[in-house]
Amino acid sequence: MEHNKSNISSPLPSGGGGGRLPLVSIIMGSTSDLPIMEKACKQLDELQIPFEVNALSAHRTPDAVERFAREAKDRGVRVIIAAAGMAAALPGVIAASTTLPVIGVPIKGMLDGLDALLSIVQMPPGIPVATVGINGAQNAAILAVEMLALSDDAIASRLSNYKASLKQKIEKANKELADVKYEYKTN
Numbered sequence: 001m002e003h004n005k006s007n008i009s010s011p012l013p014s015g016g017g018g019g020r021l022p023l024v025s026i027i028m029g030s031t032s033d034l035p036i037m038e039k040a041c042k043q044l045d046e047l048q049i050p051f052e053v054n055a056l057s058a059h060r061t062p063d064a065v066e067r068f069a070r071e072a073k074d075r076g077v078r079v080i081i082a083a084a085g086m087a088a089a090l091p092g093v094i095a096a097s098t099t100l101p102v103i104g105v106p107i108k109g110m111l112d113g114l115d116a117l118l119s120i121v122q123m124p125p126g127i128p129v130a131t132v133g134i135n136g137a138q139n140a141a142i143l144a145v146e147m148l149a150l151s152d153d154a155i156a157s158r159l160s161n162y163k164a165s166l167k168q169k170i171e172k173a174n175k176e177l178a179d180v181k182y183e184y185k186t187n
Contacts, residue, residue, distance in 0.1 A: 036083065070097050
C-alpha cells in the first residue's frame with residue numbers, strides 16, 4: 001500500500017482540510033502504524049469528517065503528547081483515536097490529560113497484539129479509554145463518528161446511510177452465493 005507522507009500533519013496543526021478544524025484526531029506512536037490507521041483515515045474521509053493525523057510517542061515525546069491532549073479540545077477536536085502497540089501507553093497517557101473521549105486501537109505486534117489490547121483496556125478508574133479490537137482502526141473511526149452523530153444531524157444522516165449500505169452489501173453477497181454451484185449444495 002502506498003502512503004503519501006505529506007498527508008501526515010505536523011504535530012499540533014492549526015487546522016487543515018481546506019481550513020476546517022479537525023473534529024477527530026488520529027494519533028499514532030510511530031508512522032509504522034500508518035498502514036493500519038489508514039483505514040480510520042479512509043473511513044473518516046468517506047463520511048466527510050474533518051480529521052488530523054499525527055505521530056506522537058508517549059515515551060519519546062511525552063511533553064508533546066501531554067500538550068496535544070491538553071489543547072485538543074480548544075482546537076475543535078471532539079474525539080481522539082490513539083493507536084499503540086508494544087507498551088501501548090499512548091491512549092492512556094492522552095486520556096489522563098483530557099476530558100475528550102479517547103478510543104484506543106491496539107496494534108498487532110508482539111504476542112499478536114494481545115499485549116497492546118490488555119494494556120489499553122485495563123485503565124484505572126477515572127481514566128477510561130474505549131477500545132476496539134486489535135488493528136480495528138476502521139471500527140475506531142465509526143465509533144468516533146457515532147459519538148459525533150449524537151449532536152450533529154448531518155453526521156447522523158451520513159452514518160445512517162453508511163450503515164444501510166453495509167446491509168445492502170451483505171444482501172447482494174448472499175444473492176451472489178446462490179449462483180455458486182457445488183454438487184451437494186441444496187440452496
